[in-house]
Amino acid sequence: MSAPASPLKREREEAAAASSEEDYFTPDSSASPGPSKRKSPPPANAIREGSSVSTITDPATPKTSESEVQPNGVPEMTSASKHEQLEVIFKNLRLRRIVKENHGSEVNQLAFCLNPQHNQTPFGIDHVKVFEKRGAVKRDPSDNSNVLGTTGGPQANIYDNEHCGDHLDIMSHFLLDPVGEEGAEELPEMLTCCWMHQPQDAILATAGTDKVIHVLSLARSKELVRLSGHTHTITDIQAHPSNDNYLLSASKDGSIRMWNILTGKCLLIFEMKASVVCFNPNTEGRTFLTGGYNGEVREWNVPDLEVEPEEPIVVLANESRVLQSGLHSARIDCIRFAKGKVLSKSVNGKIEYWDATTLQHIRTFTIKNTASNQCRFDVSLDELFFCAGTSNGSVYIYNIETGKTVTELKHRRSTKAIRTCIFSRDCRTVICAGEDSFIWRYDYVTDETLNEWASWKPEP
Template sequence: MMVNQVVVPEVGLGHEVAVGSPTTPSRSREYKATNKHAEGKSPVYAVVFNFLDVRYHDVFATACGPRVSTYRCLTNGKFALLQRYLADDETESFYTVSWACDTDGTPLLVAAGKSGVIRIINCATEKIHKTLVGHGKAINEIKAQALKPSLIISASKDESIRLWNVHTGIFILCFAGNEGHRNEVLSVDFHPSDIYRFASCGMDNTVRIWSMKEFWPYIEKSYSWTDNPSKFPTKYVQFPVMVAAVHSNYVDCTRWLGDFILSKSVENEILLWEPIIKEESPGESRVDVLQKYPVADCNIWFIKFSCDFHFNQLAIGNREGKVYVWEVQASPPVLITRLSNPQLKSPIRQTAVSFDGSTILAGSDDGNIWRWDEVDHPTVPSVGRKGKQTMTES
């Protein structure tokens, strides 16, 4: 197979980048700080709503030290603790948590972190469903395939990406090798409509796009495999369909927006770009950077953004404890608001935007979950309202 060349952004006439203003919020949606919940003494590295099941859209999960918790967002700004799981290894530190489903629709929670062990929790029985071992080092992110949520993918410090079947516990595909990532893999995301495709990014400053199409028979085989999972003929994939160098430093978060990609580096900005892939002639593949979303004080790694279900809003925290909320699909991008809380001074590692964008959560290094809720936009500004704004928006 042909060795991939690294694709860099096109520049010049017709490739101008639309840059959003980080200093002039539109305030088209207004939020107020409604809650702070002490989750633990370790950083809250992950917080994520369940968009896979319509019954649980108001439920979210957190990862904090050796503990994974699930909560329901109540309408009064409070949280209801649903379940809590403690790793049997007290030295574990969970960096990522993801929702998945078994083949019968049972909601599953998948958590991993420092140890490199993936724990799959059955939320119905409140018991460990599977434990997946294979990565040689820490796992930085896990994602479920929304079109087939019994498939998960894991991104690791060991420079590999692995595809697993949570129903059978089988390790199906490994994406690594000569043309794989050359440093820690920090983030992965499945394409929303192309079931074969996913993107990854990491400390080698690249975003890589991979295809599973050629190996789909092995994925199907993983569901009917009855022998020992260790005997499954795992396939190794060395060649991505594109290696894109759209950033010049660590890339620690990537998400698909339709056929476009949002990616964030430690360069105080998120980029929206289009990968134009010619699989028959990779030398003709190209990338076109479309938009930039500036985020001040966001130059440390492992800060991840999130969006609502329809990708109308994007929320990203920074190292000063501020949250920038962007209207993703406006061109140029529009900053909706900057959220803050006088008590919040720590780096925000991950945000979670609710299904409709009316609630925004943030997990921070001080071990807390912070919450903001949308307030009705007033027709006539009031003095009292202005006073509240200073508490929630910087």
């Protein structure tokens, strides 16, 4: 049986209409339900071949060991700038791992567990891996940046991107069943996710067509709480940059909500139908931006929450400020900040770089060789580069300061639309995923190793 069309595909094929679905969960269901009792499919990093389960690897990619990479993983360019060193790394990224998730739907978002507020581990060129005798990577206890979360179909999956053989090993697998409505058979589609910090734990929040935010604990391997209140599909969620308990969500029901994940309470309701949200890191979460279906970008002030209200505070649309109304001509599907400026992307492949304070437009990036495509792009932690996927299975990396294209990551087996792509902490890995439920990992390979591959010949 083929997988049902995802909500994103249905949205592109049909005009938007009011939802006829009932809430799967009641608004006051803040109690912590136990894990799903439904029999779980095979692990998400496996596919079935006959009676066995196996991980897919790229047969065309030779295997190399960590010893082939220079100690700091950086080309010998002592006088080169970080821009130049990173560009060399990006141009030497090669496909090293392919993972097939078993839900058969789109992988809608990827997220590394990166938390600058609680983790001061170096990043980019300055990040140097140190290995134990047995080959495992030594890490600071607060550094969870090897942990990767994915969301797609009715699942949220968590992988270890480094410790176990330096490849995507599954750590936790959550199957999110429809609960609370008798006879409900259609499984929800998870469209968005984000990581949140809690003491001795890593929390993955995910949401989608069931109108509920699922708060999942990695340490306990269970669902902690379900945040109910939205009445239509949730399209985007984002953790508060300075308060570990707060979460922001955008829904097609015409509201944006702020939640406390510990109490399960909705604190604020902003009356606006937005496709995406993004906290402004320059204001430590006191303001955030929303991207609209009409291409409009608005700025919102977050009311003081020193004393949390008993009932949600409602913020009207006229209390927000329109920052951009003509810069984008299509729905905005991703907003990020870089060097204090805004990068906003619309589904027509235009990424605009502009100043949120002066509203000055700096430059336009046009994603090459792509039709209309929804894709969450990512900005490197040093905020020097960003990567964005295309409708034909490739990923482009751009230099934000120069506006130039650095490289295209492409493989003959990757032909479907990319919906999400991310950088690792050290920028030596780019991971992307999309329509075909595959996760593609591109890794940095040294010039020395590339030369060995080029001169390799099979034994007679």
